Amino acid sequence: MIELANRKVLLTPVYMEGCLRLRKLCVKEKISAFDWSVQAIISWILSKSFGSKNVSIVAEEDVQTLSKPGADRLLKVVVETVNECLCEAYRFGLEGPESTLCTSEVLEAISRCNSSGGSTGRFWTLDPVDGTLGFIRGDQYAVALALIEDGEVVLGVLGCPNYPMRKEWLCYHPRYHSIISKLSPTTSESWDKGCVIYAQKGSGEAWMQPLIHVNKKLVWPNSAIPIQVSSIDDPALATFCEPVEKANSSHSFTAGLAHSVGLRNQPLRVYSMVKYAAIARGDAEIFMKFARAGYKEKIWDHAAGVVIIQEAGGVVTDARGCPLNFSKGMYLEGLDRGVIACAGANLHDKIISAVDASWNSSCL
Structure with missing residues (x-):
């Protein structure tokens, strides 16, 4: 493996x-x-x-x-x-x-x-352009590949070509770099972007391999570094991610949840599975997605990110606290309300409790 x-x-x-x-x-x-x-x-x-x-x-x-x-x-x-x-x-x-x-x-x-996937045997699941609008707009998108064996994700890889190496740059469109760079020279630590993040189930480790451009040519040095989730477990200090497009998730419901658990930071709205990468790398602590009624989550939109966060020390479940089920074909069948990913168990438990308390009054 x-x-x-x-x-x-x-x-x-x-x-x-x-x-x-x-x-x-x-x-x-x-x-x-x-x-x-x-x-x-x-x-x-x-x-x-x-x-x-x-x-x-x-x-x-x-x-x-x-x-x-x-x-x-x-x-x-x-x-x-x-x-x-x-x-x-x-x-x-x-x-x-x-x-x-x-x-x-x-x-x-x-x-x-x-x-078509299933509960037995080995197959790969691939999302070649996760975050279509992000890709079109030159913003965040990801290429996601995962290996599934007997219904369990055993290997995940996320290629994030526009993922900047500093957390704060995630809040800006990449085109802002050309403006900011005129005001203050960038360094390799500030704007170098592009990385591959990967993990193998059961290893207890997740890794990031930066993409480095030398003489305008992409090279692949042996420079992988371990990554892990954030140690923040105080909701007041935590940052949560959600999809950019309202059609993909209810911003109003997640805003209510954020308020009820004491999240004070503005949400980090990012295209694609870069949200999973952000949590695994410690740039954010919570990812919440609650789709509209009738929408069915596809396995390729989550498989790679789930195993990476888990091996980096985080927790990913549905809104009832159950593991996501990748053994039922192309869709996450049996998903309870939504997907919740957190850097730690304490934050995860608080989000689960808040969902239970707020769900009946939602329009989802």
Whole structure:
């Protein structure tokens, strides 16, 4: 499993390189091409490492759309992007293809992203662009990959290309950096951004590998450092995260919960699973998400972040305090009201109690 984790960490920058290449496309093409390109790259590298018969991936996009008439232009972009990125694999300690992948090979790789999950066996779950609006706007987004065995998440990797190395910068759009940098020179400790955070179940450790640019080229040095959740357990000092978009979570309900447990800090509204990364790294203490009635949480939106926070010393459950269930297919079936992630058990217990006291009066 350690070897598996190492492979996972190494391949992460390869598909993050794809993020940068695809930024030049129009919005609709950008997202579509990004999704399929990442899925193809991940599938190909996993198959190269473990054999195609041993690779099964749960992902949102399937190969059918790319195979339809009229998808020629998009498919061409995907094939070109996949090959451009795989040519850079050697820079991250990985072996790329011996020759350029043809269209059928790229489609074959994507076709392995058709697993429906379940309670038995091994499969991967992948979210190639978690935080779509964040990606489009040049703000926070994440590439999330997790390994699930017999319904349990055993390995999680979060690639966060725009995650700044200092907590306070999370509150600002990355474009503000160009303005602030004119007022005060930045240092490697202040604005260097981009990291991969990962953890293996049962290890009791979570790690962060920063992405460092040298001469405008992405390099992958051996500079992983351990991370852990914050030691803050006083609600008055805690910071809580929530989704940026109101459609994804009830800001009014979480605001009421924050007030009832004594949270004084303004909420940190961040796109994507970067919220999980922020808690694991100690930049925030609480993540609360309560979706509107009828919305079903997908496993790829949580799997990687859950195991990372747990191994970093935190707690993640539903609103009843039960573990999230990743064994029922593509969705978190049986989820009670919402998801609560905390840096410690004391904060977690207070949030759970506040939910129970406030739920009946909510409109969710």
